[in-house]
Amino acid sequence: MNHLPQAWGRPRDDVYGAYDHSHFQTQLPNQHTQSPIVTGTSVVAAKFKDGVVIAADNLASYGSLARFTDVKRLRKFNDEVVVGFGGDVSDMQYLDRLLNSLDIRENYSNNENPLHAKNLHTYLAKVMYKRRSDFDPLWNHLLVTGLDGEKKPFLASVDLLGTTFSSPTLATGFGAHLAQPILRRTIPDEDAVANVSQEEAVKLVQECMKVLFYRDARSMDKYSIAVITTSGVELKQDEKLENQSWAFAERIRGYGTQVN
Amino acid sequence: MFRNNYDNDSITFSPQGRIFQVEYAQEAVKQGSVVVGVVSKTHAVLAAIKRNAEDLSSYQKKIIPIDSHYGIALAGLASDARVLSNFMKQQSLSSRLTYDRAIPISEITMRIADRAQANTQQYGKRPYGVGLLIAGVDQKGPHLFEFQPSGVTQEMIACGIGARSQMARTYLERHLDGFEGASREELIKHALRALKESLSQDKELTVDNTSVGVGGIGENFTLYEGQDVAGWLDATFENKEDAGEGEGQGEGGEAMETDS
Amino acid sequence: MTSIGTGYDLSNSVFSPDGRNFQVEYAVKAVENGGTAIGIRCKDGVVLALEKLVTSKLQKPDANKRISTVDRNIGIVSSGLLPDGRHFVSRARDEAASWRSLYKAPIPTSALANRMGSYAQAYTLYSSVRPFGVTAIIGGWDSEAELPVDGQVGSGPKVGAGGKKEDGKHGGPFLYMIEPSGLYWGYYGAATGKGRQVAKSELEKLNLSEGGLSLEEGVKEAARIIHVAHDDNKDKEFELEMTWISSLDGPTKGRHEEVPKELREEAERLAKKSLEPEDDDEEEEKMQE
Numbered sequence: 001m002n003h004l005p006q007a008w009g010r011p012r013d014d015v016y017g018a019y020d021h022s023h024f025q026t027q028l029p030n031q032h033t034q035s036p037i038v039t040g041t042s043v044v045a046a047k048f049k050d051g052v053v054i055a056a057d058n059l060a061s062y063g064s065l066a067r068f069t070d071v072k073r074l075r076k077f078n079d080e081v082v083v084g085f086g087g088d089v090s091d092m093q094y095l096d097r098l099l100n101s102l103d104i105r106e107n108y109s110n111n112e113n114p115l116h117a118k119n120l121h122t123y124l125a126k127v128m129y130k131r132r133s134d135f136d137p138l139w140n141h142l143l144v145t146g147l148d149g150e151k152k153p154f155l156a157s158v159d160l161l162g163t164t165f166s167s168p169t170l171a172t173g174f175g176a177h178l179a180q181p182i183l184r185r186t187i188p189d190e191d192a193v194a195n196v197s198q199e200e201a202v203k204l205v206q207e208c209m210k211v212l213f214y215r216d217a218r219s220m221d222k223y224s225i226a227v228i229t230t231s232g233v234e235l236k237q238d239e240k241l242e243n244q245s246w247a248f249a250e251r252i253r254g255y256g257t258q259v260n
Numbered sequence: 261m262f263r264n265n266y267d268n269d270s271i272t273f274s275p276q277g278r279i280f281q282v283e284y285a286q287e288a289v290k291q292g293s294v295v296v297g298v299v300s301k302t303h304a305v306l307a308a309i310k311r312n313a314e315d316l317s318s319y320q321k322k323i324i325p326i327d328s329h330y331g332i333a334l335a336g337l338a339s340d341a342r343v344l345s346n347f348m349k350q351q352s353l354s355s356r357l358t359y360d361r362a363i364p365i366s367e368i369t370m371r372i373a374d375r376a377q378a379n380t381q382q383y384g385k386r387p388y389g390v391g392l393l394i395a396g397v398d399q400k401g402p403h404l405f406e407f408q409p410s411g412v413t414q415e416m417i418a419c420g421i422g423a424r425s426q427m428a429r430t431y432l433e434r435h436l437d438g439f440e441g442a443s444r445e446e447l448i449k450h451a452l453r454a455l456k457e458s459l460s461q462d463k464e465l466t467v468d469n470t471s472v473g474v475g476g477i478g479e480n481f482t483l484y485e486g487q488d489v490a491g492w493l494d495a496t497f498e499n500k501e502d503a504g505e506g507e508g509q510g511e512g513g514e515a516m517e518t519d520s
Numbered sequence: 521m522t523s524i525g526t527g528y529d530l531s532n533s534v535f536s537p538d539g540r541n542f543q544v545e546y547a548v549k550a551v552e553n554g555g556t557a558i559g560i561r562c563k564d565g566v567v568l569a570l571e572k573l574v575t576s577k578l579q580k581p582d583a584n585k586r587i588s589t590v591d592r593n594i595g596i597v598s599s600g601l602l603p604d605g606r607h608f609v610s611r612a613r614d615e616a617a618s619w620r621s622l623y624k625a626p627i628p629t630s631a632l633a634n635r636m637g638s639y640a641q642a643y644t645l646y647s648s649v650r651p652f653g654v655t656a657i658i659g660g661w662d663s664e665a666e667l668p669v670d671g672q673v674g675s676g677p678k679v680g681a682g683g684k685k686e687d688g689k690h691g692g693p694f695l696y697m698i699e700p701s702g703l704y705w706g707y708y709g710a711a712t713g714k715g716r717q718v719a720k721s722e723l724e725k726l727n728l729s730e731g732g733l734s735l736e737e738g739v740k741e742a743a744r745i746i747h748v749a750h751d752d753n754k755d756k757e758f759e760l761e762m763t764w765i766s767s768l769d770g771p772t773k774g775r776h777e778e779v780p781k782e783l784r785e786e787a788e789r790l791a792k793k794s795l796e797p798e799d800d801d802e803e804e805e806k807m808q809e
Contacts (some may be wrong), residue, residue, distance in 0.1 A: 058674075097624070100671075101617060104592060109366065122359055123359050267532055271648070272531070272650065275549065277552070277553065279653075318700055370606070374603075374606060374610060377606060383648040383649065384648070410603055412603055413604075414580075415579070416576075416578050417580050421757055429576075431649055432578055433577050436577060504597055
């Protein structure tokens with residue numbers, strides 16, 4: 001006889017026959033993605049008076065392992081849109097192919113009025129929201145940068161839940177905590193954008209990338225940066241952080257050999 | 261045997277490579293009352309004659325606004341046009357929802373054309389018995405497309421379809437050079453004059469039987485009927501007396517709200 | 521035509537006692553009335569050209585494009601029933617997209633021709649459909665360079681395990697023509713539609729199999745052939761539509777695009793000029809008479 005507590009109070013097998021276990025649910029509910037696997041870290045972007053600048057480093061981490069060091073996380077869609085991807089790299093590749101097929105289809109009908117950044121942001125928001133509603137999210141946080149229908153600078157984000165957000169400066173992941181305050185010092189609001197030149201904006205974003213490399217353990221010093229203006233997209237994918245200064249490190253716990 | 265064996269369905273070629281069922285469907289278009297369309301550099305105009313089954317019945321709709329940027333005019337089976345227009349409305353909304361973009365006129369035209377083609381290549385279906393003029397403004401400016409039951413579509417500068425539409429087309433061909441630079445009002449006048457050419461002797465354009473649809477750059481596609489077209493009729497034909505006769509007491513159309 | 525009245529020509533997919541499918545033959549008739557379409561396979565690209573008959577003055581000039589792109593590197597021009605042509609292209613695009621989703625790379629032109637041949641053939645098999653009333657010319661340039669896999673965001677190792685192998689020649693220009701029966705062949709120069717006989721004999725004069733013709737020359741020849749094949753007596757007006765696909769280092773960088781307006785107009789000017797001397801001679805003869 002089974003003396004274990006879970007058998008107490010059950011019908012006796014010798015009277016009622018063996019318990020029919022098929023009434024119990026034996027399977028767990030279906031599960032889709034619960035966490036990202038290979039990931040990219042922050043994406044940083046800022047508007048300036050005639051365009052947008054966006055940057056992301058070239059690292060794809062596998063947990064805490066710096067697994068791939070030449071992963072390009074900025075994707076040029078056309079001459080006025082660049083999408084930056086944070087989060088799962090294979091989901092990014094899926095989205096890349098999705099955008100590719102969209103671009104091919106767009107080419108079929110109208111070459112003269114391509115999808116602009118706002119169109120693409122709306123589209124990606126629908127894709128992300130659909131997937132989260134299917135409980136199978138694409139584990140990314142995207143920044144869509146470029147020009148809108150009026151050729152004005154455009155910058156907005158979509159995350160894995162399909163949440164959209166727009167601001168003159170944006171950063172995903174760690175950057176939301178570390179880069180955003182730095183960006184806001186120069187560009188606090190939409191009005192400030194008009195006073196920022198391309199050079200200033202690029203320098204600002206580069207500064208953010210440097211700070212992120214200092215403090216984000218899942219980052220690296222090689223990065224991609226793109227500038228989108230009415231004259232097109234200038235995308236550089238093999239940049240290196242210049243003039244690093246690690247002098248601050250020795251005063252901080254955890255950086256050097258000291259442990260206390 | 262004189263009977264034509266090749267005209268029983270839309271999936272049989274005649275020895276000359278014709279498909280009679282499709283050609284018969286084109287005839288249905290010619291049974292419908294006439295509609296014309298004209299485009300300038302800035303505007304797209306549709307004009308139509310409405311028919312009523314009997315004096316006390318209402319008039320058949322001839323111009324259907326689809327989205328805020330375009331509409332259609334129909335000649336032929338109105339119920340087929342309703343099916344197509346519902347489809348067009350869905351597609352137009354879906355474009356605005358997924359891309360935040362007004363669907364390009366050429367794109368929506370192609371979509372109904374592809375549907376129409378499918379009806380000519382599969383057993384158990386019949387071709388649509390309606391011709392459409394699709395007019396409006398998208399990112400590339402004003403457009404006018406002609407759609408035929410065969411699935412043939414063409415972009416036109418001006419066009420007329422329906423009963424006795426040849427006369428309208430002759431008028432349009434004669435004035436072809438004037439359309440591009442025409443003002444909004446001039447374009448509407450041209451459309452109304454072309455419409456009148458196709459009318460039989462005993463008929464007149466009145467506020468009751470005339471529909472005008474106008475779309476333009478920075479102007480939503482709008483349907484004008486009843487007293488809203490009285491001013492144009494007066495200005496175009498100076499036919500106040502004629503128009504008035506049909507209505508009993510009609511002097512100075514615009515002031516007479518009792519007319520309709 | 522002996523087929524008429526026998527009853528074997530009233531339904532698709534039915535053989536006549538002498539082994540013919542009349543509905544397919546009738547579909548070919550629909551093609552024979554269409555404007556002339558040609559394709560030329562040059563050494564560094566492919567040209568497609570179409571004689572677009574203008575049926576009404578009210579048509580918007582230079583609009584109503586009829587040579588379509590499939591994926592980025594393939595073009596299709598067809599002659600026959602216009603809506604059938606669009607259906608054909610639409611299927612070709614679906615095939616190209618499904619190929620990409622499976623293989624993460626663009627479809628080779630030969631594979632597309634094969635699939636579209638099968639698709640057209642399927643429309644001769646059943647009594648519930650009719651064959652395509654088009655003959656389609658498919659031209660493409662398969663990349664000669666090794667392309668990254670779709671979605672690739674980095675590069676693998678240069679050497680060793682997972683490293684790449686150099687050499688091996690691939691890609692180049694390709695041209696196929698698919699008939700309503702589903703039959704298709706590869707071509708150096710292909711022609712269909714009304715003026716195909718004239719066009720074919722002109723294409724043969726180009727000795728395309730020797731591979732000497734450049735893309736730029738091909739464009740000019742294509743324009744000339746369409747003008748030669750055009751029947752002034754029967755059809756008055758036509759527009760010339762031309763597209764091309766060059767090698768990656770050529771003018772279109774391996775993409776299927778419309779031939780630029782200036783180049784097309786230049787080609788048309790030369791085409792008309794090459795036709796003129798004959799007219800002059802005739803006039804002179806008349807004068808002498």
